[in-house]
Amino acid sequence: MKIHNLIDDLQLELTKGGNISKRAAKKYIINLLVDSNSDLSNLLQSLEETKFSKKCSICNKLDFVDPCSYCSTNSKSKTVSVFNSYSDLLEIGTKTLDGMESNFVIGDGNKSKKQDVDNLQFKMLEDFVSKQGANEIILMFDKNIKSEIISEYIRSYFSSTKLKVSSLAVGISLGSSVEFLDQQTMNVALKNREDN
Numbered sequence: 001m002k003i004h005n006l007i008d009d010l011q012l013e014l015t016k017g018g019n020i021s022k023r024a025a026k027k028y029i030i031n032l033l034v035d036s037n038s039d040l041s042n043l044l045q046s047l048e049e050t051k052f053s054k055k056c057s058i059c060n061k062l063d064f065v066d067p068c069s070y071c072s073t074n075s076k077s078k079t080v081s082v083f084n085s086y087s088d089l090l091e092i093g094t095k096t097l098d099g100m101e102s103n104f105v106i107g108d109g110n111k112s113k114k115q116d117v118d119n120l121q122f123k124m125l126e127d128f129v130s131k132q133g134a135n136e137i138i139l140m141f142d143k144n145i146k147s148e149i150i151s152e153y154i155r156s157y158f159s160s161t162k163l164k165v166s167s168l169a170v171g172i173s174l175g176s177s178v179e180f181l182d183q184q185t186m187n188v189a190l191k192n193r194e195d196n
């Protein structure tokens, strides 16, 4: 094998999920090649272990067991946090208002077409919520059109139930100056104003 073919193959593998840019992948590979003394055993072992990961059939979280370690207990929670992707869940944190890890992952974060939205697992979410005995779900979504569409589908799915569906507040982020706000953010912040 020629070295550039090796680089191409590795680059293809690393960029398969679409989350790593081709450039970043190439840089990483070349760093590995340049530093040929680097010990890859930990990396290889970790990659090997990804084979054993499973998606929980109850909440879609990743774990090494199915049901996941949370779902295999009888934990109850008044609120369920819903995430657009497992990586969002990891970034934002895993505790709900009850201080429990009552989290559900809906979709894979790349849902944009109607048929994809239809394929979201509303029934699974409904079952998860009732198993938890929850009375509220909190949509921990990004603020963009795609997420708004999914939120609307979820709201309409649960509209005939007593379940409260809430989402993260929109407005001014902490530490930001009002003088730099765009009009749209200002309008939403005004609409969501708080009593002091």
Ligand SMILES: [Zn+2]
Residues within 6 Å of the ligand: 056, 057, 058, 059, 060, 061, 067, 068, 069, 070, 071, 072
């Ligand atoms: Zn689970």
